[in-house]
Amino acid sequence: MSNAELQQRKEAATPRGVGVMCQFYAERALNSEIWDVEGRRYIDFAAGIAVLNTGHRHPKIMAAIEQQMGKFTHTCYQVVPYAGYVELAERINAITPGTHAKKTAFFSSGAEAVENAIKIARAATGRSAVIAFAGGFHGRTMMGMALTGKVAPYKIGFGPFPAEIFHAPYPVPLHGVSVDDALKALTTLFKADVDPARVAAIILEPVQGEGGFYVAPPEFLRALRAICDQHGILLIADEIQTGFARTGKLFAMEHSGVVPDLMTIAKSLAGGMPLSAVVGRAEIMDAPAPGGLGGTYAGNPLAIAAAHAVLGIIEEEQLCQRAAALGEKLQGRLRGLRTAVPQIADVRGLGAMVAVEFNQPGTDTPDTDYTKRVQTLALQRGLILLTCGVYGNVVRFLFPLTIGDALFDEALDILESAMRAAQH
Secondary structure, three states: OOHHHHHHHHHHHOOOOOOOOOOOOEEEEEEOEEEEOOOOEEEEOOHHHHOOOOOEOOHHHHHHHHHHHOOOOOOOOOOOOOHHHHHHHHHHHHHOOOOOOEEEEEEOOHHHHHHHHHHHHHHHHOOOEEEEEOOOOOOOOHHHHHHOOOOOOOOOOOOOOOOOEEEEOOOEHHHOEOHHHHHHHHHHHHHHOOOHHHEEEEEEOOEOOOOOOOEOOHHHHHHHHHHHHHHOOEEEEEOOOOOOOOOOOOOHHHHOOOOOOEEEEOHHHHOOOOOEEEEEEHHHHOOOOOOOOOOOOOOOHHHHHHHHHHHHHHHHOOHHHHHHHHHHHHHHHHHOOOOOOOOEEEEEEEOOEEEEEEEOOOOOOEOHHHHHHHHHHHHHOOEEOEEEOOOOOEEEEOOOOOOOHHHHHHHHHHHHHHHHHOOO
C-alpha cells in the first residue's frame, strides 16, 4: 500500500479539520526513528508532540503493557479500583514539587487534566474566574480553547467560549513584553476587568508550548506566586508538555523553585499511552464531592502500567541529565549558525525543550515562509520537525531523550542543511 493511496483514502474518509502535517503513513517505529509504509526512514524530532521522551516502543514500557494485558485491560477505576492507580498516585505525589501533602487524580488527555484542574480550583475557592496568558495552549475542549491564547487554528468558528476567562500578556522580551510589563498588565486586569477576589486560579505553562517555547522567567513565576498568595488565588502549572525530564529536570517549575498549588501532567507521563493527571495540595484536591471527578477511561490500567515503567526509565537512564546535554549541544549548533543564517532571531530553551525563532534578516518581522521552508526541506531529507508560535515562525525540538549520539548528529546535519538551503 502506497502513501499516495492512503492519502487519497484519508481525504475521502476523514474531515479536513483534523489537520495532518505529514503525507506519509507510519508503518513501524523504534526509539527515535519512524519508517513509512514504503520503507523510508525518518528521524523523529516531534515525538508525537512531546509524548515520547522515552522513545518509540521502549522495551521496558512494552513489557509493562504486555504484563498488564495478561491480567486485565479495563474495569473503570471508579467501579472496580486497582493497585497500580494508587501506587502511581503515590509516586507522582512524591516526585512533584513541594513537600506538602498531595493527592493525584488520573484522566486520559491533557485537555481533560486542564478541565478538571479548573473544576477543582473552582470547588476549592468558591470562585469562578480564571486568568490565563497570551500564547498559552491548554487544549481543544471548550474550556481548553477558552484558556488558550492563540486564535488560529484553535478557536476559529467554535465560540462562544465559557465566561470569566481572562488573558494577560506573557513575558516575551523578544516581542517587547518584559516581566514588569506583564505584571503591570495583571494589575490593570484586576483594576479594569475582574476583582481578584473572584479569581479562582491563574494557569500558565512554565515554558509555553504551542505559543513558541518561551521560558517563563523565574522572577515572573515568583511574582505570580506572591500575587496568588496575596489574593487567595490558586497557581496552576500546566506541565503537560514540559514534564518528565524534557527541560533537564523532572518538571520545569523546579528551575524556579516556585511550588504551584495544582499541576496538570500528561504527554510523556505514559510513553505513548493516553494518560494525564492533576496533582496538587491534598486539601484542594479533596474539594470536589465524590463522583465529581473521573471518567470511563481515566487512569486506564495499561496506561498506568506504562507510566510506572516511564518513571523507572527516567531515573535509570538519567534522562534529566541527558536532556540537559542534548539541549546544550543543539543550542550550540544553532548559535553557531547565526552568521550563515541571518534569519535566526533567537535560540532559547530549558534542557532539551529548545526552539529557534526566525525573523526576516535585520528586522523584527516574523519570517513564517522561511520557517515553513526549513520544515519542508528537513522533512524531504528525512527529519520530522514541528513549528509553533503565534506567528508560526518558530521551530521547536522535541526529540526522544533516548536518541543515540550518532543519530542526533545526523539529525543536526540535516537541520543545518535545511536551514542553509531554505535561504535560496
